[in-house]
Amino acid sequence: MERTMRTPIIAGNWKLNKTVSEAIALTTALKASVVDVNGVEIIVAPPFTALAAVSDVITDSNIRLSAQDVYSEDSGAFTGEVSAPMLKDVGCDYVIIGHSERRQYFGETNESVNQKVKAALAHGLKPIICVGELLEEREAGRTEAVIEDHVTGGIASLAAAELLSCVIAYEPVWAIGTGKTATPDQAQEVHNFIRGLLAKLSSAEVASQIRIQYGGSVKPENASELMAQPDVDGALVGGASLEAESFAQIVKFDS
Numbered sequence: 001m002e003r004t005m006r007t008p009i010i011a012g013n014w015k016l017n018k019t020v021s022e023a024i025a026l027t028t029a030l031k032a033s034v035v036d037v038n039g040v041e042i043i044v045a046p047p048f049t050a051l052a053a054v055s056d057v058i059t060d061s062n063i064r065l066s067a068q069d070v071y072s073e074d075s076g077a078f079t080g081e082v083s084a085p086m087l088k089d090v091g092c093d094y095v096i097i098g099h100s101e102r103r104q105y106f107g108e109t110n111e112s113v114n115q116k117v118k119a120a121l122a123h124g125l126k127p128i129i130c131v132g133e134l135l136e137e138r139e140a141g142r143t144e145a146v147i148e149d150h151v152t153g154g155i156a157s158l159a160a161a162e163l164l165s166c167v168i169a170y171e172p173v174w175a176i177g178t179g180k181t182a183t184p185d186q187a188q189e190v191h192n193f194i195r196g197l198l199a200k201l202s203s204a205e206v207a208s209q210i211r212i213q214y215g216g217s218v219k220p221e222n223a224s225e226l227m228a229q230p231d232v233d234g235a236l237v238g239g240a241s242l243e244a245e246s247f248a249q250i251v252k253f254d255s
């Protein structure tokens with residue numbers, strides 16, 4: 001299937017940034033900058049505290065809301081956690097799951113990722129499942145083994161229809177926040193590997209429809225060459241999503 005059959009998906013992961021008032025200002029400016037954009041799915045992922053305010057700002061706009069994490073249980077004695085029904089209620093359509101920062105600093109594992117993915121899907125949230133190798137794993141020639149482990153673990157026992165609601169984000173850890181972007185060829189190579197793996201784990205038909213984003217130092221200057229790769233369907237943007245102008249330029253990668 002041609003890339004043109006998959007709607008490009010550009011998401012801004014704000015990480016631990018933006019107070020509520022800053023989030024409103026950023027989203028208001030972004031909304032004005034991308035008002036004329038069609039044919040690209042635009043997503044912002046503010047911190048939990050700003051989700052409700054951002055949700056209000058983007059009502060009736062072409063911007064969709066994502067959370068940065070979710071807990072696997074719906075409710076109960078789990079102090080500090082936020083559940084899928086709560087995210088749905090505040091207006092989220094998407095949720096980022098298994099970001100490398102959560103794997104690195106907060107003990108996220110393939111098993112917890114898989115439980116969170118299932119909880120998200122059960123409540124109509126689309127998971128953006130992050131996978132990616134460390135620099136030492138790449139240098140040891142283990143990139144494909146690590147990606148296979150993350151993808152296989154993350155989507156374990158999902159039905160084909162559930163898989164179609166998922167987005168995979170390939171984020172090489174060495175490219176995150178380092179200014180060291182993967183080359184378009186490096187990104188394409190891994191994206192192509194992921195699509196082949198999805199075909200094996202599910203079917204060629206499903207694999208051809210799932211969108212695979214690239215993340216890691218995506219900037220206005222490199223977005224269009226990355227997006228020109230046949231298996232790169234979108235971007236998961238960190239630093240450059242914290243300013244409306246740079247994120248809007250990435251959203252407009254093909255204009």
Ligand code: 13P
Pocket residue numbers: 013099171175176177178179215216217218236237238239240
């Ligand atoms: P940077 O764009 O800041 O490298 O972050 C990428 C990322 O981790 C998005 O989730």
